[in-house]
Amino acid sequence: MEIYKKDGFFQKFCETSRKNINQNVFNDFAQLDSDEKRFGFINSLKSVVAELKLAREFNGKNLDQSLNFKNLGNKAFQRESWNEALAYYNMCYMATPDSNEQGKAIIFANRSAALYHLEKYDLALKDIQRAISHHYPKEMMYKLKERQARCFLGKKDHVSALKCFKETVQALDDCQLPLERRQKLERDAQIMIILLPKNIEAEKKLAKSRKPERVAPKKPPVPDHYVDKALYIDCTVDEGRFAKTHSDLKPNTIVLLEKPHVSVLLEEYSLSHCSKCFKRVSVPICCPKCSDVIFCSESCAKDSSFHQFECGFLPILWKSGASITCHMALRMITQKPEEYFLKLRSELGALVSEDTDKLTNDDYRRVYKLVTHEEKRSAEDFFQRTLMASLLNACLTLGGYYKTKDSESFIGGLLLHNLQLLQFNAHEISELQRENERDVGNSVFIGGGLYPTLALFNHSCEPGVTRYYRGNSVCVRTVKNISAGSMVAENYGPIFTQVSREERRNTLLNQYKFECCCRACAEIWPKFSDMDPNVLRFKCDGGKICSNVLKIPAEINEFMVLCTECGEHTNIMKGLKSLQDTDMLFKSATKLHEAGEYEQALAKYVEMLNIMDEVLVPPYRDYHLCQQGLRACTLEFGNRYVKMTSKK
Structure with a gap:
């Protein structure tokens, strides 16, 4: 950079x-x-x-500006435009000088009201506590206590709701409301105080009469840091230090979960994401x-x-x-x-x-x-x-x-x-952004991070892994079979399916000071658009020692093909039959992906890769389409954002 x-x-x-x-x-x-x-x-x-x-x-801290945002938020709230009100209250809070403690208390309270109507009860409860800790006016405390009770009702926590309704009645002693208004609020709270114990008791009896539900076993928590035991760091004069594997790695294997040594957001995301963990806020x-x-x-x-x-x-x-x-x-x-x-x-x-x-x-x-x-x-x-x-x-x-x-x-x-x-x-930290739920989405650069283990992965224009991000933590998964003793390589930018070898090598030499000698560069693999879909690249199985590639026309009537290098014949019948299954698998994987069934879609993509690995040698269009589908699925497990229009 x-x-x-x-x-x-x-x-x-x-x-x-x-x-x-x-x-x-x-x-x-x-x-x-x-x-x-x-x-x-x-x-x-x-x-x-x-x-x-x-x-x-x-x-950004300006009292007049904060009051303006507060008024705009109140107007949006009166129109029942809850999301719009929330946005203005956030801007008001950001603009409120730290010395104006009571002003912050008021805006926390207002924001909690918008959150309550959006049914974000936990967030509303946190803002209520913030308002209280910032010395919310005593004469208005009944509002917070009543809202707190309603939030607990929304969460079906009737015990806590009952406690808060009782506190609402007590808080009304300090209010400055007209007598009629105060009496109405007190009656409403007293009704709930009478009803809730009956509800609580009924729920207890119902719970006792129910047969105990079978509790599904809890999934083990996702670790913050994980390195596959097969990975190790090797070192050579030409390659420097780089990641390799002791054992065979299957496609879709998580080989690394890593927190950054340091991470920073881009300016344009500094007010939409947490500066510490990179979660959307x-x-x-x-x-x-x-x-x-x-x-x-x-x-x-x-x-x-x-x-x-x-x-x-x-x-x-x-x-x-x-x-x-x-x-x-x-x-x-x-x-x-x-x-x-x-x-x-x-x-x-x-x-x-x-x-x-x-x-x-x-x-x-x-x-x-x-x-x-x-x-x-x-x-x-x-x-x-x-x-x-x-x-x-x-x-x-x-x-x-x-x-x-x-x-x-x-x-x-x-x-x-x-x-x-x-x-x-x-490394660039990314987020999958969509205009709507049906949109394919784009992976967008939101920040940068330095990952000590990932930094040791060397480059390949035909990488064996893909990466995505959860907050600012990186997850690395395999996208192909990687045999024991092989380098585990990622990609620094140019992919062979999209960029010509000359352009890739020039980019890598200028940016990273090395000339790429990966398999795709050494063998001058064609870009995806230049791959011939009518030619199949079969492995020669003559004696299991020949590395020759048998280039077979898609439309072929012979099933025994002579290898010009080892002189043995390869029976491609089995391979052709197994490849017929990949079309159905790809359609099935695509449907599962579109339906949001990402784990099932990944299983289909892995099955396809394994079938093709048995008989074919890349570069091959369907193989790389399958890898592309696998990569797209893994992004769904990372940072995602769907742009929403404001709603009531």
């Missing part, structure tokens, strides 16, 4: 800085041999650093100082200590044109305190990869040794990245990150190191 986009101020900053530096000074910079020295050199050029002129920007928790990020819960907000050093600087990063990898490079630092890195300082240079592989994903040492291709970089490349490291460091300095003198060059050097390793090891 590039470090910046051309529509931000950083490009101009780079160009100006380069012009203002004497060539002799630049030559001195080019001779430096460590990231810490490079950063220290540029950071000492005060004329360069001063040019940044950074200052925190706290945008309908009822946000916001930062008390800025309106640039949201969280799905108080728990995620509490665990996002990195934001205290990024708060107020995100608008600057976005306006600079800095790529998402730059933000990730910064967060690799902000998610840990300064003293954490200072303790690692003496050992980072002597790390051994085999030892770091055993560390947890949040340990910086786990990712420090990932490839940077430092030896292939030009002085100009280092110069631009060091300038970006200076920009990121300015955010740390102004944000109060540093507590120790003389640590700035070391941390700045880590920022520069991070910018290099992320270029080749970061």
Whole structure:
């Protein structure tokens, strides 16, 4: 990935800085041999650093704006446009200054009312508790207690509902309503207080009379982190470190579940997804100082200590044109305190990869040794990245990150190191987005993540695995049979079915600094559109030792085919008969996929792949169509979003 986009101020900053530096000074910079020295050199050029002129920007908190959103929300609520009201109340909450505690209490209460009408009772109950904790006015507490009771009724929790109706009656003592209105509310609550014990008792008797239902065995919880026991990391001079398998892997096998070492949302998703876990958020928790990020819960907000050093600087990063990898490079630092890195300082240079592989994903040492291709970089490349490291460091300095003198060059050097390793090891985090339930959908880039194990998977233009995301965690599944002793490869972008070999190789060489020699490149496989559907590529089974491919016309009258290499005959009758079954399987898998029966659809796709693997040799159209179906199914288990129109 590039470090910046051309529509931000950083490009101009780079160009100006380069012009203002004497060539002799630049030559001195080019001779430096460590990231810490490079950063220290540029950071000492005060004329360069001063040019940044950074200052925190706290945008979005405005009392007048919050009141406007509140009024719009109230009008939508009166029209019974609950989703519209919820959207305005969210905007009101985001714009409300942190000092206006009672204003927040009111908006939490209003939002809980919209959620109640949307039958999102658990979310409504959480907002009711938030309103209470923010000192909701005592004279209005009866509203919250009555709504709380109604939410519990909606959840069929009659015991809790009864308790809340009793609290409603007590809260009415503090209200300032006209006597007639107050008496009506009290009568309504008293009716429920009389009825609910009878309902509770009746439910108890009914429960005793019922035969105990057979409880289905609970599925084991999905682990946060999982690596298939067959996977291991090998290393060669040509391939570097890469994933292989000790045993045969079947299609649709989950080989990896992994949380990121670091992850960052794109700007356009910073107010729709949780900044910590990347879940879509309908009822946000916001930062008390800025309106640039949201969280799905108080728990995620509490665990996002990195934001205290990024708060107020995100608008600057976005306006600079800095790529998402730059933000990730910064967060690799902000998610840990300064003293954490200072303790690692003496050992980072002597790390051994085999030892770091055993560390947890949040340990910086786990990712420090990932490839940077430092030896292939030009002085100009280092110069631009060091300038970006200076920009990121300015955010740390102004944000109060540093507590120790003389640590700035070391941390700045880590920022520069991070910018290099992320270029080749970061992954795009995606979400399957649909206009409606019947839409096929598109996989959309919403953020970036660094996955220590996944980063070690090498590339193939004909990959053996596919990946999808649950929040910001990645799941990797196989899409073909992978034999023991083989590389387990993923794909870095260009797929052979869609992009020509020359274009693929140029892209990979420019972006990742290697020339691809995968099977599809070595054998010059055709793109999908160029595959001949009238030719079948059969395996030669003569003696079980011949690797020749028998190219058979789809319309053939002979069933014994002579191999020109081993001289043996192959009986293709069995293969042709088994291939007839794949047409029905594909139709069945497609219908199951469209019906939302994804596990059953996957089973059909796997059955097809196994049949074709027995007799055919890729590239083969039906084989790759089947893989495409399998990949599409797996996306359904990851992040998904269906755009909804507002409704009452």
